[in-house]
Amino acid sequence: MNRILIAEDERRIASFIEKGLKAHGFTPTVVDDGAAALGHALSGDFDLVVLDIGLPRMDGFTVLRRLREAKGAIPVIILTARGSVSDTVAGLEGGADDYMPKPFRFDELMARIRLRLRTERSPEMTMLQQGTLTLDLRTRRASVEGRTVDLSAREFALAEVFLRNPGQVLSRGQLLSHVWGYDFDPESNVVDVYVRYLRKKLGQARIETVRGMGYRLAT
């Protein structure tokens, strides 16, 4: 449905984004150098570009500049290194629509992409619902059977992944990369612990264990 171009040369990050997008029903294409990125972006086959700044052959800034010179109006989200504010500012002034500082959680990128693809006057998606469970994406609060529950930032991010994939089994690895980012210790049992926190707040039965696989939101 929505075709997204990923211009990123670090394999690990490119694959991280690619997998995430596929899981959300997008059909991403990955290229790993600037020249290819520009060509694809101008082809008209894509609806949005995720553009790394540090690309070989032609850096992201140049790609962006040429793209805009050629009147390509496609939305561009740039990926910048943490702390390089000047790059970020330059990118936005150079015509980028948004940016993500590395390292990032996949879900943050997803939110940015949604924002840019969203059609006019569609009320911004601010509430997620599944049965009697509601998540308010802005106030970081949930409500279950009418009760209002405060969630911490982490708890909320985790709950959001479940709500966006109701009934689907999510592995610890998936949850870890969605909620904790691609840089987190894969040995940790944080996911278990936070699932417990959520169960305590949302109700034990709300999240089911699928032995050997992961967890799943009850539907």
Next chain:
Amino acid sequence: MNRILIAEDERRIASFIEKGLKAHGFTPTVVDDGAAALGHALSGDFDLVVLDIGLPRMDGFTVLRRLREAKGAIPVIILTARGSVSDTVAGLEGGADDYMPKPFRFDELMARIRLRLRTERSPEMTMLQQGTLTLDLRTRRASVEGRTVDLSAREFALAEVFLRNPGQVLSRGQLLSHVWGYDFDPESNVVDVYVRYLRKKLGQARIETVRGMGYRLAT
């Protein structure tokens, strides 16, 4: 420039919003009952409505429904009581564009209003700059003279008010209501303390004291 309708019967809150909007260059109009709200909203004289749900004569839901029935496409932001998730959901499904749970900080409302008034394809304002000081509205980070500095949520909100009003003297009261909300103890010296924190992180001279008046961002 942008005409905003405030439909709110609690005087204190209406005035809180009104003052804030005026300070930001808007020209708000206040009405305190639902019938008047509907009339004004349909008049075509306004660009956005801030609509309280609990209005006398005709409640917010009804106003909203009638407005949409009459094909009024004006953006509507509803104000809901804290914890009333069902009201919020109903409001959004009833055609509201966004919502604010009470009590809220003025700046949060402002951000919502900006979002709704923003014109197509204008890159979302995500960075504020003043000289060598930059605020990244998304990552909650600042950068001064190239250095990157992490700010806490409160520090950041305070810094944002200064950055949005460079050179202007801001009273403790203004800062309190912007950053802490209209419900906060006006006797507290939190503002002083947080100004200190900011000075420590951003540089002493960056925020000037105007004796008897308040504080000001150095330009």
Next chain:
DNA sequence: AGCGCACATGAGAGGACTCTCATGGCCGTG
């Protein structure tokens, strides 16, 4: 110059949050 008020500052209480670690329990298989 001296006074009074406004502002600056240090210290710390209290709480929330995130994550680790160790242990205990249970499921499913052989």
Next chain:
DNA sequence: CACGGCCATGAGAGTCCTCTCATGTGCGCT
């Protein structure tokens, strides 16, 4: 039924954040 692995759980360390309070300092006015 016994075992091994997977999962659940409790406890707690370390950190950060927010705000209050008491006291120090200095500005500006008379």
